[in-house]
Amino acid sequence: MQRAPKVPLNNGVEIDAVGYGVYKVPPADTADLCTLALEAGYRTLDTAAMYGNEAGVGEAVRRALAGGLTRSDIFVTTKVFNRDQGYDSTLRAFDSSLELLGLEYLDLYLIHWPLPERGLYVETYRALEQLYRDGRVRAIGVSNFQRPHLERLLDETGVVPALNQIEVHPYLQQRELRAFHAEHGIATQAWSPLGRGHVLTDPVITGIASDLDRTPAQVILRWHLDGGNLVIPKASSAERIQGNLDLFDFILTPDRRAALDGLERGHRFGSHPDRVNS
Numbered sequence: 001m002q003r004a005p006k007v008p009l010n011n012g013v014e015i016d017a018v019g020y021g022v023y024k025v026p027p028a029d030t031a032d033l034c035t036l037a038l039e040a041g042y043r044t045l046d047t048a049a050m051y052g053n054e055a056g057v058g059e060a061v062r063r064a065l066a067g068g069l070t071r072s073d074i075f076v077t078t079k080v081f082n083r084d085q086g087y088d089s090t091l092r093a094f095d096s097s098l099e100l101l102g103l104e105y106l107d108l109y110l111i112h113w114p115l116p117e118r119g120l121y122v123e124t125y126r127a128l129e130q131l132y133r134d135g136r137v138r139a140i141g142v143s144n145f146q147r148p149h150l151e152r153l154l155d156e157t158g159v160v161p162a163l164n165q166i167e168v169h170p171y172l173q174q175r176e177l178r179a180f181h182a183e184h185g186i187a188t189q190a191w192s193p194l195g196r197g198h199v200l201t202d203p204v205i206t207g208i209a210s211d212l213d214r215t216p217a218q219v220i221l222r223w224h225l226d227g228g229n230l231v232i233p234k235a236s237s238a239e240r241i242q243g244n245l246d247l248f249d250f251i252l253t254p255d256r257r258a259a260l261d262g263l264e265r266g267h268r269f270g271s272h273p274d275r276v277n278s
């Protein structure tokens, strides 16, 4: 079994550098795929109210506890969805997610998108702070926040976000935002770390993978970790789930890292935060 290194967030709570993400994992398959991930050695699971599969994540956690893991071995993230932004509605959304997950506490709660035109993310974040102060969540953070949104939170609220979960892969490296995170003690967690699978066929990456006798996914994920990103790849087979965690007995030399760095092209496969408004 492979194990990812643990990384301390800015409040000392530890998260695995490699987690398993379940966007577009069908609800009926979620418990089994998350169980495969936990058996493979993943300990961090990333879901969201929007994904409709929190119940399956919770079922996998219960199976793991029955199999001998303890609750503190496992780290569960979920996210407040756009329609639930606002102070009271976020508190209600949290209760609903926790109930679907069947958990007594959550490890990390994120605001899924900033929706700046709605102007609710500061009060939404204040609800997260309340949940954090009440001990119902071990860490709080955001997702898809750009620098001005983070600056507002830093100016107007009291808890520095532990993490910003953003789209990052070799074609969209987000260097400026990641530098801002580093300056303020905010971890970068890369969503779509494999560019939704589209970056896997890039000839630079397949060339390095072939030289190292590794998969393209392993090369990309190793590049993320070397650059300080946390990752949450999604995969749908035992082989891929296991392979995406098998990252710790090879290195990328500086020239190979530089070759991946050179693939930046500002290309998003997911939505741009400016265009998600509801």
Ligand SMILES: NC(=O)C1=CN([C@@H]2O[C@H](COP(=O)(O)OP(=O)(O)OC[C@H]3O[C@@H](n4cnc5c(N)ncnc54)[C@H](OP(=O)(O)O)[C@@H]3O)[C@@H](O)[C@H]2O)C=CC1
Binding pocket: 020, 021, 022, 023, 024, 046, 047, 112, 143, 144, 165, 166, 190, 191, 192, 193, 194, 195, 196, 197, 200, 215, 217, 218, 232, 233, 234, 235, 236, 237, 240, 241, 243, 244, 270
């Ligand atoms: N906060 C946010 O707004 C967002 C968060 N996320 C989170 O990030 C997670 C990961 O992002 P996601 O968009 O799923 O994209 P990923 O970059 O993780 O890519 C997933 C795709 O890559 C394929 N894949 C995975 N591993 C391999 C492999 N070893 N070899 C070949 N193909 C592989 C998968 O195929 P298959 O499944 O068929 O195996 C799937 O098609 C999500 O599941 C979610 O948890 C994602 C988007 C936005």
Ligand SMILES: O=C(O)C(=O)[C@@H](O)[C@H](O)C(=O)CO
Binding pocket: 023, 048, 050, 269, 270, 271
């Ligand atoms: O997966 C998520 O968490 C998302 O919010 C995104 O996938 C988002 O809906 C998107 O980027 C769609 O292209």
